[in-house]
Amino acid sequence: MEPKYLMLKNRLHEIADLNKISQVLGWDQRVMMPPKGAAARAEQLATVGKILYEKFTSDEMGRLLEDLRGYEQSLPFESDEASLIRVTRRDYEKAICVPTSLRVEMTRTAAQGNQIWVEARKNSDFKSFLPVLEKQLELRHRYIECFPPAENPYDVLLDDYERGLTTREVQTVFDQLKKDLVPLIAAITERGEELSVAPLHGHFPVDRQREFCLEVIKRFGFEGDSWRLDPTAHPFASGSAIEDIRITTRYYEDFLPPALFGSMHEIGHGLYENGVSSTLERTLLARGASQSLHESQSRMWENLVGRSRSFWRFFYPRLQATFPDHFSNLDLEDFYRAINKIQPSLIRVEADEATYNLHIILRFELEQEMLSGSIALKDLPEAWNTRFKEYLGIDVPNDAMGVLQDVHWAWGMVGYFPTYALGNIISCQIWEKILVEIPDLYERFERGEFDLLRGWLRENLHRFGRKFTPKETLERVAGTPNIEVVPFIRYLKGKFGEIYR
């Protein structure tokens, strides 16, 4: 094997190790760390980040990547080796564009912004958050200037989460989505039928919730020797290696859905990371291809599997046995309707499958206006509230439940929100393909069988990791490089048409 390739790989191993170390430190910080460890942990994360960045952007790395062009071209495009060189070169070329001073400032501002946001949300005080937002927007502009001009400056931000996707493309997708979704939600709302969610409230002891969640996700692929499930305030999935996956969830004693669907959501992320080919371990390709594709997996297990009737044909008797006081007098159909109630609501992370996407469209529109300057940042709450009323028909009572509800902007993550809705859409593109290839999929769910689904996803998506661009990956798994809204709308209409008649 080409000696320079081995040199590159050794360097990338070190860098990938540092990256995973950051993940473990971050997991520990959010799940295990005593609160007073926070200051030292911030320094540790900064140190690892700095070393990683120095190593990744070294001249030696640039030379190796240059010298390996010939070797790369001699290899099949889809080989691990060619992919590693190709993707690393793209990452490298982006990384060296950003001066260290700006990167340091971005990291520091994100940490400070987080603290200020926590307080601002607690007090529903947008004014105290405004300077953070101003600083973050300024930093975004400086960041965008580091790169060659794009058709739309927002493209540069989007590219960090969804390489190669343009604002124009997202706009097209979201226009279509809005066109179909708004009347669909209106039709459901006009039906005036009130599905009762009362059965989902009550008293659910945490240990029994955990036990039931584990039973579910074990059937999805959670294995005790390579996974963990822990409680945390803001659930996420992380890990230290392909075979060391850490997912988290949040239990409410009086409300069942967050832990139940949350743990299915996070195992979706985890299964993606866990399914990456072991030949990519210790490289920066050993993770999902993009945020949207990642989200397509979490939403698939949470919604397409976990909120399906077939799934509950198998699991509902078990849920009844776990909480007999609660569910013994409720039949499956009423439970199924309760977990699938469509109703516009204030908080994105608690929204249903349909209205969720309107939250995202709203963010996407505001982000572009913030970036172009067509809206003054101080007017954001008003713009949020007006548009929220327009799209979701709800009056926003305060900024904590409105524009301040999410942390992303405090961290400087502008361009991230679209990936949530794109994930929903992509999950249905993939789903239609799966249903063709595994026609008895739902019957399998009724028997508690999910192995074939997992195997299919691993074979057609997970194992590639980040070898290909999001579009190349989407083409492999869904047969087209384009994000298409039709399957998602078809799914919503089919499912909720039946539920709401």
Added chain:
Amino acid sequence: MEPKYLMLKNRLHEIADLNKISQVLGWDQRVMMPPKGAAARAEQLATVGKILYEKFTSDEMGRLLEDLRGYEQSLPFESDEASLIRVTRRDYEKAICVPTSLRVEMTRTAAQGNQIWVEARKNSDFKSFLPVLEKQLELRHRYIECFPPAENPYDVLLDDYERGLTTREVQTVFDQLKKDLVPLIAAITERGEELSVAPLHGHFPVDRQREFCLEVIKRFGFEGDSWRLDPTAHPFASGSAIEDIRITTRYYEDFLPPALFGSMHEIGHGLYENGVSSTLERTLLARGASQSLHESQSRMWENLVGRSRSFWRFFYPRLQATFPDHFSNLDLEDFYRAINKIQPSLIRVEADEATYNLHIILRFELEQEMLSGSIALKDLPEAWNTRFKEYLGIDVPNDAMGVLQDVHWAWGMVGYFPTYALGNIISCQIWEKILVEIPDLYERFERGEFDLLRGWLRENLHRFGRKFTPKETLERVAGTPNIEVVPFIRYLKGKFGEIYR
């Protein structure tokens, strides 16, 4: 402030961060990590170790330390600044003596040795462990050769755990210890009085054990916002920062002492780390001065506090309330005698306060003979068993309960064992000093008050961290740089003379 000092400090911050990151990764590995994460974790730890070592032994570091000689001499010896330069220079001078290739081989052999030892102990198969031992001894010789010749080659190994202490000094201490201890244990054994340990066996639910342990160690200084207590197979103390301390313990459902005294032992280590001056955070001085001094703290809280009668005057009623079925008919005196029974036994970590030290003396003697070649490694089991019979009067039934019981040699840790007994001895030197300065110490224990003790230790020992050598540190806390056996023997005679009349 001297600009070069700031440069040094910045470099040391990075190195200290990497050191703490290793600790967190190690804690996670032993407490949280799913088993299949092991291979990736080993790589991550190796990567951090390699980067840390490269940064610490860089030429630039050497130059800075050289350039700062004048600045160091202009400062008071005990200042943080002079101490940081002085101690770092000593660490640096040792570190650069060892070639990277040898260091890598030592790390690799330790990891392999660990695996082989686990199997060998399980099967009580010394033969399969012999090659590891041979390799480790060979590596020790190569390591020793990296340094200037010492009076005794063993000095070089000892110095890694107890800087500046010589084999001759340990020999003198242990000779005296043996002289006093052997007849003392013989006298106790000859009394023939069988103290009953039956009350310590029974059924003790883990959650109630944990609750009681937490109640105890909270009074010692365990605070939920800067500490954790978790279960693990082989208990230890670790941490991510001065205010992020992680201790671990092991619960047996049918036997109370391991979790009870084990958690007091580990909080002793934790209080030392937690008591280091915050001005030393993010430097390599932010930890205990040596292994012996560390062990003096764990043994002090475990034995001098936790096995004292005054301590149990306060806690025994609480223990009775926690396990009413068990202790309601047992009076304090019988309980006190049960937890203080002296009886030679096979396993070091389960040994009582007196006989424990004979296990260590035996290891110390064998280690020197192994290193000098006066004993063939293949004859170790026989030598172990013969001497064990001689010192402790017990026939060793197999190697798993004999020479294979401890992991240290598998890791290449030769020269470490003595620090355990030295810790016992030092704890009593410090204790006598404390009793002079806090005459009502035991009365305070009877009221559940341990703050003054903790404060004294922090003021006179903990806050210094690793600013001074072990001897300098001992002089500050105990009034003499010498390790003296008399207080320990006086303590044993006083306590067990009374118990065994």
